[in-house]
Amino acid sequence: MDQDIIKDLEEEIELEPEQELEKPTTYVFSWLFRNSKFLAIPGLRDENLTLREIEYEKQRSKRKFIRRFKSVLTIIGIVIIFLVITLVVFPDWIAPFTFNEANAIWAGAWDPPSAENPLGQTEFGRDVLSRCIYGARSSLTIALPAITFSVIFGVIIGVIAAYYGGWVDSVIMRIMDIFLAFPGLILAMVFIAIWGQRIEYIMLAWGILGIPFYSRLIRGNVLQARELPYVEAAKVAGAGNWRIMFRHILPNCIQPVIISFTFEIGGIILSLAGLAFLGYSDPMMIEWGRDVDIGRHHLYDAPWASLWPGLMILVTVLGFMLMGDGLRDALDPRLKNL
Amino acid sequence: MSMIKYIIRRLIAMIPVIFGVLTLTFILSRLMPGDPVLASLLARGINHPNQEHYEAMLVELGLDQPLIIQYFRYLAELFTGNWGISVSIKAGEPVWDLVWERLPRTVDIAIFSILIAAIIGVRAGVISAKHRNKSRDTIVRGLALVGVSIPVFFFGMLLQYFIAYRLSEVLGFRTFPAIGYKSMEYPDPPFVTGFRIWDSLFSGQIYLITDYLWHLILPVFCLSFISIAGITRQSRSSMLEVLEQDYVRTARAKGCKEKDVINTHALKNSLIPTVTVIGLSFAGLLSGAVLTETTFELNGVGDLLIASITGLDYWVLSAIVFVITIMFVVLNLITDVIYAILDPRIVY
Numbered sequence: 001m002d003q004d005i006i007k008d009l010e011e012e013i014e015l016e017p018e019q020e021l022e023k024p025t026t027y028v029f030s031w032l033f034r035n036s037k038f039l040a041i042p043g044l045r046d047e048n049l050t051l052r053e054i055e056y057e058k059q060r061s062k063r064k065f066i067r068r069f070k071s072v073l074t075i076i077g078i079v080i081i082f083l084v085i086t087l088v089v090f091p092d093w094i095a096p097f098t099f100n101e102a103n104a105i106w107a108g109a110w111d112p113p114s115a116e117n118p119l120g121q122t123e124f125g126r127d128v129l130s131r132c133i134y135g136a137r138s139s140l141t142i143a144l145p146a147i148t149f150s151v152i153f154g155v156i157i158g159v160i161a162a163y164y165g166g167w168v169d170s171v172i173m174r175i176m177d178i179f180l181a182f183p184g185l186i187l188a189m190v191f192i193a194i195w196g197q198r199i200e201y202i203m204l205a206w207g208i209l210g211i212p213f214y215s216r217l218i219r220g221n222v223l224q225a226r227e228l229p230y231v232e233a234a235k236v237a238g239a240g241n242w243r244i245m246f247r248h249i250l251p252n253c254i255q256p257v258i259i260s261f262t263f264e265i266g267g268i269i270l271s272l273a274g275l276a277f278l279g280y281s282d283p284m285m286i287e288w289g290r291d292v293d294i295g296r297h298h299l300y301d302a303p304w305a306s307l308w309p310g311l312m313i314l315v316t317v318l319g320f321m322l323m324g325d326g327l328r329d330a331l332d333p334r335l336k337n338l
Numbered sequence: 339m340s341m342i343k344y345i346i347r348r349l350i351a352m353i354p355v356i357f358g359v360l361t362l363t364f365i366l367s368r369l370m371p372g373d374p375v376l377a378s379l380l381a382r383g384i385n386h387p388n389q390e391h392y393e394a395m396l397v398e399l400g401l402d403q404p405l406i407i408q409y410f411r412y413l414a415e416l417f418t419g420n421w422g423i424s425v426s427i428k429a430g431e432p433v434w435d436l437v438w439e440r441l442p443r444t445v446d447i448a449i450f451s452i453l454i455a456a457i458i459g460v461r462a463g464v465i466s467a468k469h470r471n472k473s474r475d476t477i478v479r480g481l482a483l484v485g486v487s488i489p490v491f492f493f494g495m496l497l498q499y500f501i502a503y504r505l506s507e508v509l510g511f512r513t514f515p516a517i518g519y520k521s522m523e524y525p526d527p528p529f530v531t532g533f534r535i536w537d538s539l540f541s542g543q544i545y546l547i548t549d550y551l552w553h554l555i556l557p558v559f560c561l562s563f564i565s566i567a568g569i570t571r572q573s574r575s576s577m578l579e580v581l582e583q584d585y586v587r588t589a590r591a592k593g594c595k596e597k598d599v600i601n602t603h604a605l606k607n608s609l610i611p612t613v614t615v616i617g618l619s620f621a622g623l624l625s626g627a628v629l630t631e632t633t634f635e636l637n638g639v640g641d642l643l644i645a646s647i648t649g650l651d652y653w654v655l656s657a658i659v660f661v662i663t664i665m666f667v668v669l670n671l672i673t674d675v676i677y678a679i680l681d682p683r684i685v686y
Binding site: 177183189190193270278300311314325 | 488
């Protein structure tokens with residue numbers, strides 16, 4: 001009986017055959033991708049459980065996960081995210097005007113909502129509805145690469161700092177402290193002023209600014225995990241530092257990062273809008289934050305020009321926050337990681 | 339006594355961070371594209387500068403020196419309070435005056451906001467935890483979620499449009515001012531500290547204080563709403579944790595009123611993680627203050643910062659970053675001290 005379970009577990013956990021030629025970073029992320037479903041099971045890696053209990057816990061927590069995840073608010077969040085992604089992928093089919101028409105200079109300006117412009121016009125007679133739809137694309141195209149960049153580098157730096165400890169840890173963490181002591185918006189403004197207002201530089205600026213947060217997040221967990229017996233066992237078995245760090249410790253500590261990932265997408269869209277509001281955005285793109293800034297000067301005679309893009313930001317961010325909330329409740333029932 | 343020792347130790351530990359921030363600012367400001375010499379020449383009205391003008395200005399700004407000397411001079415000037423002369427924003431005016439003219443308003447709205455956010459946020463979190471999964475809890479959590487998600491400038495504009503403009507129209511009188519920090523016809527009080535409330539108090543013009551506070555209501559409400567959300571969430575979850583502890587059950591079992599159980603037994607313990615969140619939210623609050631100032635046209639330090647980045651005014655930029663960093667570091671220290679007072683188990 002127990003033998004069968006062991007065999008099953010081995011098959012499930014060690015899905016990947018040993019491939020020594022792969023680079024450590026590559027196999028970490030392929031491993032994470034394939035085994036991410038196991039990371040959602042709270043009891044799986046608790047060393048105090050017997051195999052039978054692990055098997056039991058796995059079934060139970062899968063059901064629990066789905067039950068917890070099925071709250072009304074989470075579903076609203078998922079629906080919002082789904083709608084926003086639809087806007088990102090198919091704006092040309094949904095928007096009444098094309099990208100160039102929404103960015104062109106027309107005869108009228110600041111006209112109220114009409115049959116042609118359902119949400120009214122902004123400056124140069126541009127259609128507010130089309131600009132709201134095209135804005136989704138630029139928000140997500142900047143937010144997702146930026147956050148992926150900061151997760152990858154933040155996690156690697158955090159794990160290295162916590163695993164080696166000593167002077168490596170203190171040097172890296174002092175540098176992170178310096179970045180955290182700045183208000184992020186101001187630093188992003190300076191970065192973009194230096195590099196120029198191009199979309200790739202805006203991504204890079206937010207990517208760099210997100211690194212300290214993730215490395216701090218993972219560092220605390222790695223510091224605890226480093227002392228656990230399985231690390232020692234791996235060392236005795238002759239595993240190298242990289243292997244221990246990224247195949248043994250990292251999968252056990254990645255959960256808070258997964259939870260905060262969804263929250264941070266919302267947060268970064270918000271900061272991005274703030275930056276665009278202050279005038280630091282790519283002038284070639286349609287961005288909600290900049291539309292709000294443009295419409296701000298006509299707030300009393302043309303409120304639609306600024307309130308609709310602002311509402312779009314609010315709804316999008318709310319979708320990610322609701323989803324993150326649901327994910328956290330489902331994955332982290334004791335609310336350890338707020 | 340140990341507390342004083344602890345504060346001193348923390349202050350010493352902060353020195354590397356402050357130096358790091360200043361070094362980073364120096365490097366970043368020197369990396370900025372554009373020529374500050376030309377910018378300052380243009381700002382002084384020399385539209386067609388020749389070589390002599392250029393070199394004279396180069397020497398005047400100290401940019402002819404090697405970078406390492408510039409760096410040490412910059413550090414020395416920051417710490418001695420001689421923050422240099424503004425080159426392009428208001429050419430010729432000392433940076434110290436420029437910053438101190440605007441900083442008090444930012445500090446005012448930041449402090450008012452964080453105080454209000456702390457009081458309301460903790461209270462809302464307690465209410466939410468007390469009525470867990472009831473309608474009140476749902477309302478508080480929903481509002482907190484909206485507060486986390488709403489862009490601060492958009493919320494400010496909603497307030498301006500619906501409260502300052504629409505509500506005034508409906509009611510027939512002016513409710514709250516939408517922009518600015520004082521009424522047009524009111525004068526500035528004589529300069530003593532730079533903080534408008536104290537200056538008005540010293541010169542005995544009480545009506546200036548009420549006018550100022552009246553103008554600050556919408557910005558402070560706007561800014562605190564954003565921070566309330568995070569504090570409420572933290573306060574709720576830590577309160578829920580505390581309410582499951584044994585001593586809370588003991589207190590209930592021996593017949594304490596529910597109010598006393600919450601306010602005397604549970605609240606203090608639940609505050610410990612909340613204080614950390616309040617301290618950490620200050621950096622976000624400063625970012626929010628920049629946006630709020632722009633929205634409400636408060637003419638604070640945020641506008642100055644944006645102007646210094648666009649106008650290549652290194653000296654103003656580094657002075658503002660210096661002040662913000664010092665504020666942030668001091669606030670972190672205060673957080674830690676409050677932490678120690680709340681939790682006597684922590685021994686230093």
